[in-house]
Amino acid sequence: MGLSDYIIMRELNFPDINRFERYCQVGGWEAYRTAVKEQTPATIVQMVKEAGLRGRGGAGFPTGIKWSFLPKDVFPRYLLCNCDESEPGTFNNHQIIDRNPHQLIEGVALSAYAIECHTAYIYMRGEFAAAALTLEQAIDEAYRAGLLGKNILGTGYDLDIYVHRGAGAYICGEETALMESLEGKIGQPRLKPPFPAVAGLYGKPTIINNVETLANVPRIVEKGVAWYRSHGTEKSPGTKCFSLSGHVNRPGNYELPFGVPLRDLIESPEYGGGMKGGRPVKIIIPGGASAPWLTAKHLDVPLDYEGVAAAGSMLGSGAVIVLNDTVKAPHVAYKMDEFFKHESCGKCTPCREGTHWLVKVLHRLAEEGHAEPDDIPTLHGIYRQMAGNCFCLLGESAVMPIKSALELFPEEFEAIIKASNERHQRNGAHAIPLRVS
């Protein structure tokens, strides 16, 4: 089921679409030109609201509604574009930039115009040095063409867009931590409320959106609400750029309308092309590391926010990781929680200590094969103390891998414990090697 008209990956087969003139040739920057010259900011907000565009950063929050949370007449305002993209399995944001940077910049510019702000920052994870340069160059082109800067197209509207690179911290993708980081501090989340729309960057009203979210805006403004809504489902309109990875034949980014069954993405020869070596699907993580796991019996789940939620997980960032039967569930939980431990910012105790202890127990169990008889209750105990008690969603997300593994594959934990016990009995000692760390 191919798309005839791509939204996010538009015109990718058009040679050199990453160059300014080429993007203009296919109608690029037109929506923005028309908007600043002829349309009011409120019109754009209304269009985005009616199109039902939902945030692609994880929560799926309706973008137009978020924009209308800005308090009236409080200036300056800021627009932040979130390109921190550090969650395992996510890899579409920088590919959007590499292939077609102008689409994102036009999206940022249009959105900035819509929310009446004059300064926008694109926050990129530090590792994206090359993509940052691509963006800088494309932004320079837009300045030269008079589309950014002072008195744009003679309308009196001013807008500056800057690229700001983080320096290697997943937590800076969390919106308030991103603002702290942009203010030159360590990336620790802030207490909410106040929400960023009221008091964000430098305490000013701030809107923050994901790269993919903003890349949708030019097409919505150009082609209209009805056209946009003709893609996807009623509640999740439009298309999504799914990042498919793991044991599939053709990992990569695939733009599909919301609501396509998971099976199509994984098995269709146009997309995932089935499992490597024909091995069975064991674990599907449908929305990046923070999503609860699904299994082969969920292959018919439709890929939209509601469908995946109904199956007990979340669509999140749309990063679909598919693993086959060669992996062991306790090991996957170990690797995932190692990620969260590594990225925990250390601000609150449940997350800082909880991820530490989860990893300690899981490392012993899944990597070294040394288990204590009561490891399962211990693991349940650790994550239960974290769930609902963490300051931000990173800690809450760290609960998902271990909880899923224990719920879906308890027998694998039991098998390790049993084998370990038998070994100990044979050796006549219950010796667990001490690890100094």
Added chain:
Amino acid sequence: MLLETHREAIETIVGRYASPRSAVLPLLYLAQDVYGHLSNTAIREVAAILALPETAVFEVVGFYTLFYSRPVGTWMLQVCDDVPCCYLGAEELITALKDSLQIKEEATSTDGMFTLQRVKCLAACDRAPVLQANLDYVYDVTPDKVEALLKDLRSRAADARRRGVSGRFAEDFAVTEQGAVELVARDAPYQSRQFEVQGPPPPPEPIPPPEVESGQDRAETRRASPL
């Protein structure tokens, strides 16, 4: 001193933000590019430029993983060992690198050329196993490609090609004929943004037919893209 050598770049950076403190990360990158790593002196220098308490800057250097407070190799090799890479050859890659370089993780090879580090997801999971060499992506690095990669990186360091990208300093060093490593100067990475606004874009050239049909060949675009 940075303020003498990079005054224009620093002023441009600081001018981008409502508060000078926001320039901490960009200035640390600049200092790291210039000095190779962030020594205590370098960190104090950044603090002084922005008139910040030193602890505020030391804290930032400690928090973010891309700032190196110890000397590192000319090439920083950062291998992703996250899910899914770890099930698609990342461990084999790390072993191959350790064997070839004769070093442990987090260590630097005796010639000062390579430092090896495990890192978390690099957002290129579709091209596993993957690593970054000074933030340059290297995709699909199966162990059999390791020798060629290291050779290439060594010769690139020797060529000391100049590049204006923050966070990369390998190319700023050249290996002299005697085998010593020396620093090569290069242009400031930040220029201020003052352009002559040009007229409307040139009239569109006729659009050539797309080379490939959409749909199936989209995957080809993916593979053919520099990513």
